Every structure is written in structure tokens, then in C-alpha cells.
Amino acid sequence: MSENIVQIENLVKRYGDLVALDHLNLKIAEGEIFGLLGPNGSGKTTAINCMLSLLKYDKGAIRIFGEDMRPDNYKVKQQIGIVLQNVAVFDELTVYENIDYFCGLYIPDKKKRKALVEEAITFAGLDDYRKMHPKKLSGGLLRRLNIACGIAHKPRLIIMDEPTVAVDPQSRNKILEGIKKLNEQGSTIIYTSHYMEEVEQICTRIAIMDHGHVIASGTREELKKMIKTGETITIEAIPLTEKNLEEIQTLPHVFDLHYEDQVLTVRCTGARHNLIQLLNYLQSQDITFGQVSSELPTLNDVFLEITGKQLRD
Amino acid sequence: MLHLIKYNLLVKLKNFGTTFWPLVFPILLGTMFYFAFGNINDADFATVSVAVVRQEKADTLFLMFLDQVENNADQLISTKELTYDEACSQLENEQISGIYVVGETPSLTVSASGIPQSILQSVLSSYETGKTTIRTIVRTHPSGLWAGIRQMLNRQELLTEVSLGGRTINGNAQFFYALIAMACLYGCFIGFGSAVSLQANITALAARRCVTPTHKLKLILSEQISAFLLGYFDVIVLLLYLRYILKLDFEGQIGRMLLISFLGSLIGVSMGIFVGSLGKMKEGIKIGIILGISMVCSFLSGLMNNTMKDLVEKNAPFLNRINPAALISDAFYCINVYDDMGRYYRNLITLALMSVLLVTASFLLIRRESYDSI
Numbered sequence: 051m052s053e054n055i056v057q058i059e060n061l062v063k064r065y066g067d068l069v070a071l072d073h074l075n076l077k078i079a080e081g082e083i084f085g086l087l088g089p090n091g092s093g094k095t096t097a098i099n100c101m102l103s104l105l106k107y108d109k110g111a112i113r114i115f116g117e118d119m120r121p122d123n124y125k126v127k128q129q130i131g132i133v134l135q136n137v138a139v140f141d142e143l144t145v146y147e148n149i150d151y152f153c154g155l156y157i158p159d160k161k162k163r164k165a166l167v168e169e170a171i172t173f174a175g176l177d178d179y180r181k182m183h184p185k186k187l188s189g190g191l192l193r194r195l196n197i198a199c200g201i202a203h204k205p206r207l208i209i210m211d212e213p214t215v216a217v218d219p220q221s222r223n224k225i226l227e228g229i230k231k232l233n234e235q236g237s238t239i240i241y242t243s244h245y246m247e248e249v250e251q252i253c254t255r256i257a258i259m260d261h262g263h264v265i266a267s268g269t270r271e272e273l274k275k276m277i278k279t280g281e282t283i284t285i286e287a288i289p290l291t292e293k294n295l296e297e298i299q300t301l302p303h304v305f306d307l308h309y310e311d312q313v314l315t316v317r318c319t320g321a322r323h324n325l326i327q328l329l330n331y332l333q334s335q336d337i338t339f340g341q342v343s344s345e346l347p348t349l350n351d352v353f354l355e356i357t358g359k360q361l362r363d
Numbered sequence: 364m365l366h367l368i369k370y371n372l373l374v375k376l377k378n379f380g381t382t383f384w385p386l387v388f389p390i391l392l393g394t395m396f397y398f399a400f401g402n403i404n405d406a407d408f409a410t411v412s413v414a415v416v417r418q419e420k421a422d423t424l425f426l427m428f429l430d431q432v433e434n435n436a437d438q439l440i441s442t443k444e445l446t447y448d449e450a451c452s453q454l455e456n457e458q459i460s461g462i463y464v465v466g467e468t469p470s471l472t473v474s475a476s477g478i479p480q481s482i483l484q485s486v487l488s489s490y491e492t493g494k495t496t497i498r499t500i501v502r503t504h505p506s507g508l509w510a511g512i513r514q515m516l517n518r519q520e521l522l523t524e525v526s527l528g529g530r531t532i533n534g535n536a537q538f539f540y541a542l543i544a545m546a547c548l549y550g551c552f553i554g555f556g557s558a559v560s561l562q563a564n565i566t567a568l569a570a571r572r573c574v575t576p577t578h579k580l581k582l583i584l585s586e587q588i589s590a591f592l593l594g595y596f597d598v599i600v601l602l603l604y605l606r607y608i609l610k611l612d613f614e615g616q617i618g619r620m621l622l623i624s625f626l627g628s629l630i631g632v633s634m635g636i637f638v639g640s641l642g643k644m645k646e647g648i649k650i651g652i653i654l655g656i657s658m659v660c661s662f663l664s665g666l667m668n669n670t671m672k673d674l675v676e677k678n679a680p681f682l683n684r685i686n687p688a689a690l691i692s693d694a695f696y697c698i699n700v701y702d703d704m705g706r707y708y709r710n711l712i713t714l715a716l717m718s719v720l721l722v723t724a725s726f727l728l729i730r731r732e733s734y735d736s737i
């Protein structure tokens with residue numbers, strides 16, 4: 051088993067009466083892409099800011115690379131790359147200058163830095179924009195610049211706080227591919243997001259947060275096994291009576307259904323043949339229907355079952 | 364450190380707020396002043412008209428003294444003998460600046476305050492001092508009387524107007540000194556930007572810089588140094604512009620002028636850093652504060668009215684001792700007009716102490732690396 055490079059124990063952070071982090075515990079092993087998933091206000095960014103010693107906390111301990119994380123622990127900071135939620139670059143500097151500036155805060159050697167900056171530019175696909183100023187870049191390119199500034203010095207641990215907010219799908223895919231590549235090159239990644247698809251796509255382990263603490267954690271598969279939902283069936287344009295709904299509810303493995311605007315959503319346990327059973331029932335009742343889809347459980351289902359609310363509520 | 368200073372300077376030079384207000388605006392204002400008032404020397408000071416009212420037992424020595432002053436090549440004053448009523452009427456109509464009533468003891472009557480009145484007062488004071496000296500000579504060393512009288516009559520040289528270069532005096536010069544003072548204080552916009560860019564609880568960029576392994580002290584120092592360098596550079600550019608483009612008579616004393624600009628820039632930048640360091644106030648409010656402070660200070664130092672500084676000196680002299688713009692413009696006066704080096708250094712020391720105080724306070728406010736909230 052790999053060494054835990056980040057250990058957070060019983061972290062408590064209060065803003066007056068509001069408890070932003072409520073005895074948060076996390077262990078992140080070297081080599082992981084660790085996803086912190088949770089709705090807005092769940093405490094992800096607060097946790098990251100505490101990890102970086104930007105925020106003071108009320109209780110608990112944070113150890114990174116086996117050392118207590120303090121604001122003046124520059125040895126630890128040297129090995130961390132950070133991509134903040136808000137794009138943090140100088141509007142007055144070009145793409146190249148921005149990356150060089152931030153890289154220079156870690157790497158004093160000019161020659162070494164030049165090579166690293168070039169590598170970061172290529173990595174982020176910013177070759178054609180190196181002389182442009184941030185204000186002239188699209189949202190996606192700006193995010194890529196933000197990432198390039200955070201990773202140019204080749205850190206051992208990269209913390210990315212919602213790096214794809216307000217980014218077009220093409221740029222998002224490019225960013226996600228880049229993150230995987232960074233991980234392959236040896237960096238451990240902490241990735242926070244409220245986009246479950248992203249987290250599912252790239253993270254090797256996930257912690258779901260709500261109200262300042264972790265409500266579930268594990269690999270995708272482990273998380274999905276924690277819940278009852280094995281399959282969610284959706285049927286559109288279907289006219290149903292109360293009696294039909296009662297009968298569907300009694301079909302084997304069905305444990306929850308929702309019918310609104312002629313759209314039926316049925317949640318079943320993990321058993322097979324749920325869809326066939328449901329279609330057979332509809333046929334037997336001569337009920338016509340439109341589009342049918344069947345989905346395996348998502349992290350949203352996990353969140354929904356544990357908290358009773360949608361991830362993006 | 365050089366890496367930080369290089370990029371800090373680059374960022375500030377390309378930023379509209381830190382380029383326009385401390386550099387472009389004072390140059391524009393200086394150009395406007397130039398076209399409004401003309402060159403300091405072109406608008407040379409006019410001869411002061413004064414009435415002489417001769418009474419019985421008139422002090423003839425004073426009348427001789429006035430004659431000498433009037434006939435001097437500089438034509439500092441122009442006298443005309445009138446009756447007291449005629450003189451009062453002309454004074455009321457501002458045809459003359461004052462009345463010398465010459466009896467046993469000469470006296471001066473004026474109806475306003477300003478440079479002409481100050482000159483008339485100086486002429487009278489100079490005579491009285493000389494007269495006292497002559498009385499002392501008569502009492503103690505009668506043989507040196509003639510030499511003493513000659514000396515007294517030569518006192519007029521002390522009253523000659525002196526220029527920015529040490530020759531003439533002009534009320535309009537006050538505007539240009541106040542303008543340089545304003546340019547120094549506008550360095551606060553540079554300092555303000557620096558302070559804001561260091562506080563992680565205010566901007567994402569500051570947060571981003573605070574999580575790097577660069578020591579906070581190094582970040583603060585590099586910001587302060589670059590802010591000051593740029594502020595000083597801006598003032599030097601303004602001085603060069605006034606001297607070589609507008610050809611104002613700033614010749615001589617350049618080293619001392621640079622020293623004033625140095626400390627002036629320091630106080631301007633320090634003020635900006637201090638206001639920028641004040642808590643989580645909205646940026647707009649802070650900008651309002653620095654703009655307000657710099658404008659009020661400049662106004663009180665005579666940027667908009669050349670008699671303002673004298674007015675403050677008369678009614679609230681303490682303000683002139685702590686107003687950085689007044690201290691800067693006064694220091695310029697000290698080297699170009701009064702030639703009062705004691706006062707010059709007193710002004711500079713006050714500016715230096717104020718800067719040290721502000722920079723220390725700012726450092727204490729922004730040195731922290733962890734925040735209660737972001």
C-alpha cells in the first residue's frame with residue numbers, strides 16, 4: 051500500500067455559528083487522483099484552504115508528506131502545486147510571463163525554469179497563445195493557463211479546486227486528459243468538483259462531502275455498492291393510472307418510483323432483467339410508451355440515497 | 364528577489380491605474396498649468412506699488428531707504444507720495460498694495476495678505492533692524508557709522524525676489540511645487556495595488572502567491588521596493604518634463620530636488636500600502652480614501668489656490684507640519700526660494716518618519732499568512 055501523503059484528522063473550522071468543516075477526516079495516498087465531491091457549500095474549498103494553511107482552523111491536524119502543515123512550512127509548500135477555483139493570473143502579463151512568474155516562485159534557476167515553462171505551455175496546449183494577454187483568452191484557455199501556472203514546477207502533490215468551472219466541453223475533456231497525464235507522470239492529485247461525471251471519469255478514489263464532513267468514501271465501485279440502487283429505468287411519454295403505478299411498485303426488485311409529466315422513473319436493486327420485467331408488464335396492459343433508458347447507478351444516486359437530496363441542490 | 368521585482372514592475376507599468384494617476388495625470392495637469400500661467404519666469408513678479416504718506420517729523424532716513432530700494436535695478440517697489448485719504452482710497456481700489464505712513468516711527472498699512480504685502484513688510488522690517496543696528500553702532504563704535512549706513516542701504520539685496528534657481532520669486536511657482544507634491548502622493552495608487560495583491564483574503568491572486576514557498580516577507584519587500592521604484596521614477600519623469608520640455612526654471616539644486624522627490628515618493632507609496640492594508644474594506648472604498656486623502660492634502664498645499672498654504676499656516680499651522688503635500692512643496696520652497704536648509708531637512712525628516720511609521724504599520728497588518736476567512 052502506498053504511503054499517505056495527506057492526512058487530515060478531526061478538522062473543525064467554524065465561521066461564527068456556521069460549522070464549515072465538522073471533524074473532517076481524510077487520508078490520501080501517493081499516486082492517487084483523489085476526488086472530493088460535494089455540492090456547493092459542502093466544505094470542499096474550505097478544506098483545501100486549510101490544507102494550504104491559508105485558513106486558520108479551530109481544531110484538528112493536517113499532515114502533508116509526513117510533516118505538520120504550517121504557513122511557514124516552505125519545504126512542504128515547495129512540493130505542492132495549486133490550481134485555485136478562481137483564475138489567479140496577472141492580466142498585465144502574457145501567457146508566457148504568467149507561467150514564468152509563478153514557476154519562478156518555486157524554481158529560482160532561470161535555465162531550469164525556462165525548460166519547465168516551455169513544457170507547461172506545451173502540456174496545456176498554449177503554444178499559439180504564449181504572447182497573448184489573459185483578457186484575450188477564451189474561458190477554456192484561461193483555465194488551461196491557470197493550470198499551467200500551477201503545475202509548471204512539476205509538483206509532487208497537485209491540488210485542483212474546481213478547475214473546470216464554466217469551461218466548454220472540449221476544453222474540459224482536454225483538462226481532464228491532462229490531469230490523468232500528470233498523474234501518470236507521478237503527481238498525486240486532489241481534485242474537488244461538484245460535477246460527478248468528471249470525478250467518476252478521472253478519480254481513483256472519491257470522498258463525498260456534505261455539511262463539512264465525509265459522508266462516504268472509496269472507489270467508484272465501492273461507493274456504488276454502498277447503495278440500494280442497481281439500475282434506474284426511465285420511460286418517457288407513458289400514460290399511467292394510479293393502479294398501474296401500484297402494480298409496477300410491486301414488481302420484483304423495484305423499490306422506488308416517480309411519475310411526473312408522463313415520465314416514469316423506476317429505481318431497482320442490483321438484480322438483472324428489471325427492464326424486461328417492466329416492459330413485459332406494460333405490454334400486458336397494452337400501454338404505449340416513448341423513449342426508454344436504463345442507467346447504472348451514478349455518484350449522484352449515491353449522494354441522493356445517503357443525503358436524500360440531489361448533488362447539485 | 365530580482366525575479367519578483369522585475370515582474371512586479373512589469374505588472375505595475377502595464378496597469379492603467381498605476382500608470383495614469385501617478386505619471387500621466389500629473390504631466391497633463393502640469394501642461395495645463397503651463398498654458399494657464401506660462402513659464403515661471405515669463406510671468407515675472409510685478410513691482411509693488413506703495414503710497415508714502417509723509418507726516419510731521421518724518422523719519423528722513425526711512426525715506427532715503429525707500430528711495431534706494433525703489434531705484435534698485437530690480438525695481439522691487441514703486442512709491443508715490445499721497446495724502447492719507449488719497450492713499451486709503453487707492454488702497455481700497457487696489458491701485459496700491461500698501462501705505463507707508465512715515466512719521467517719527469514709520470508704519471505700514473495693508474488691506475490684504477499676499478506676496479506684495481509680505482515684501483512691503485520685509486522692507487519695513489529690514490529698515491527697522493538696520494536702524495537698531497546703527498543706533499548700537501553710534502553708541503558703541505561711532506567711527507563705523509558711515510559703513511553701517513552703507514550696509515543698511517545695501518540690505519535691499521536681501522529683498523530681491525529669488526527664483527526656482529535662486530533668482531526670482533513667483534506666486535505661480537507654488538502651483539508647480541504643489542503639482543510635484545501631488546505626483547508624489549499619487550504614488551499611493553501604486554502602493555495600494557501592491558498591498559491588495561498581498562492579501563489572500565482580498566484577491567485570488569494574492570491567495571495564489573501566499574501558498575507558494577516564497578517567504579511572505581520577501582513578497583512584501585519586493586512589492587514595496589518595486590512600488591517605490593516606480594513611484595520615484597514617475598516623479599523624476601515629471602521633473603524632467605517640467606524642466607526640459609516645459610522649460611521651467613528648475614536649474615540648480617537638482618540633488619536636493621531629487622532627495623525631496625525620493626522621500627515624497629516614499630510617503631506616497633507608503634500611504635497607499637497602508638490604506639490597502641486596512642482590513643477587508645471594499646476596494647472601491649479604499650480607492651476613495653486614498654484619492655480623498657491625496658486630493659485634500661494637495662488642495663491644502665496650494666494645488667488649486669496659491670494662497671491656501673499661507674491660509675493654513677495662519678489658521679492651522681499644525682496641518683502644514685503633518686500634511687505630506689505641504690511638506691514636499693515647502694521643501695521645494697526651502698531650496699528654491701527661502702534657502703532655508705534647516706527647514707528643508709526638518710520637512711524631509713518628518714516625511715521619512717511618517718513613511719517609516721506607515722510602512723511598519725502596513726507590514727504588521729499584511730505579514731500574516733493564515734486568515735480567519737477568505
